[in-house]
Amino acid sequence: MAIFISSFWVLVVICCLLYFFTKSSNLKSEDGAFKKFQMVYLVVYALAMAADWLQGPYVYALYDSYNMSKSEIEQLFVAGFGASMVFGTIVGSFADKYGRKTNCLLYGLLYGLSCLTKHFNNFWILMLGRLLGGTATSILYSAFESWLVYEHNSRGFDKELLSSIFSNATLSNSIVAIIAGLVAQKFADHFGYVAPFDVSLTVLVIMCVMIVILWSQNYGDAQASMTDSYQSAVTYLKTDSKILCLGLIQSLFEGAMYTFVLEWTPALTPDKATPAEGGETGIPHGWIFAGFMVAIMIGSSLFTILCKLGKVESFMRSVLFVAAASLCVPAFIPENQSLVFISFLVFEVCVGIFWPSMGTMRGKYVPEQVRSTIMNFFRIPLNFIVILILLQDFPRVVIFRCCVGFLCASFVMQQILYKIECRAQEILLPVVQDRKLGQKC
Secondary structure, X not given: OHHHHHHHHHHHHHHHHHHHHHHHHOOOOOOHHXXXXXXXXXXXXXXXXXXXXXXXXXHHHHHHHOOOOHHHHHHHHHHHHHHHHOHHHHHHOHHHHHOHHHHHHHHXXXXXXXXXXXXXXXXXXXXXXXXXXXXXXXXXXXXXXXXXXXXXXXXXXXXXXHXXXXXXXXXXXXHHHHHHHHHHHHHHHHHOOOHHHHHHHHHHHHHHHHHHHHOOOOOOXXXXXXXXXXXXXXXXXXXXXXXXXXXXXXXXXXXXXHHHHHHHHHHHOOOOXXXXXXXXXXXXXXXXXXXXXXXXXXXXXXXXXHHHHOOXXXXXXXXXXXXXHHOHHHHHOOOOHHHHHHHHHHHHHHHHHHHHHHHHHHHHXXXXXXXXXXXXXXXXXXXXXXHHHHHOOOOHHHXXXXXXXXXXXXXXXXXXXXXXXXXXXXXXXXHHXXXXXXXXX
């Protein structure tokens, strides 16, 4: 127990030091329009993520309180990821044709309906809720970012400032996760396991109101049919190796990340826990989760520093290698709880660097007209990986070894992307030099 609590406070100190260091050296804009734009996006994004975080800790607990069997609960979780893979890919892609603002509002509607289904102790109504929630999740991780990138570029802001927004979004997401966890715990203690879902619904309503009032509408290719959008997305994936590599990197890393989310609790729980060791499970879940979120915040600050030292395509190779190495600990020496916990913290720091890095690279490589469609295509293998893991009764060490394999493959894809980008720059450099020479003449 001591290592979990002491580690949290050590991480808080490190996080504060890094935050103030990066704040003083961070790329800033004195443009009032940019500051307002960033604030509007971050507030709405934080509300969208808060709605998701409020639900997460109590989904399993609610199903269990309804006396659902282990098999039924597993079916509900698989249905959620399956809906994200199938329906989410379709609905999430509507953003390019019918508008990113509209799709973000659809996220609020679908997730709100999902929250309402939690009031019913009926397997099929809860299944409907999982299908709605899984579809909404795909929108959350595509439409909001697509709206941001388009608006940022169309308003003529410095492209370098986009990575700063992604870093701040990761930072705010971690803070929101901690607050949401505390709020959800308070409401669950007083009003039962369904209460956090009602709070989430309230947050979603506030988010939708703010989107309607503060956000403008933007599109990908509004003239193209859905079939044309899918065909264009597939063509880009086939012909542009950078986009394909980026998609594989995201799918493999996030596949490992979501699997980690499902497995960290049993991996840290002693085989024989006693009440004296901290209750029924023997581990303080709240402290551990808070520590993970602070580690992600540290990662977002490190991202800012790394961006000043080199290109994202370059330093992400090291990040992915460290992530793979960190999960080798639970994969090969799972009996050492302290070492496993430290390795999980290292992995979460890598997650904190990964999120803004991927946002930056997607903003650079993914074409605007089919941005949401391609981003949802990226989530298909991710959800397939998680479903595959859920459906297999693998030993825990085997699951973590699979995660290491996914991360190693992600590292290889990042290396390939880096090489492709280097070759592209080598080809482009003489052209740029010739243009400068021509201008001088």
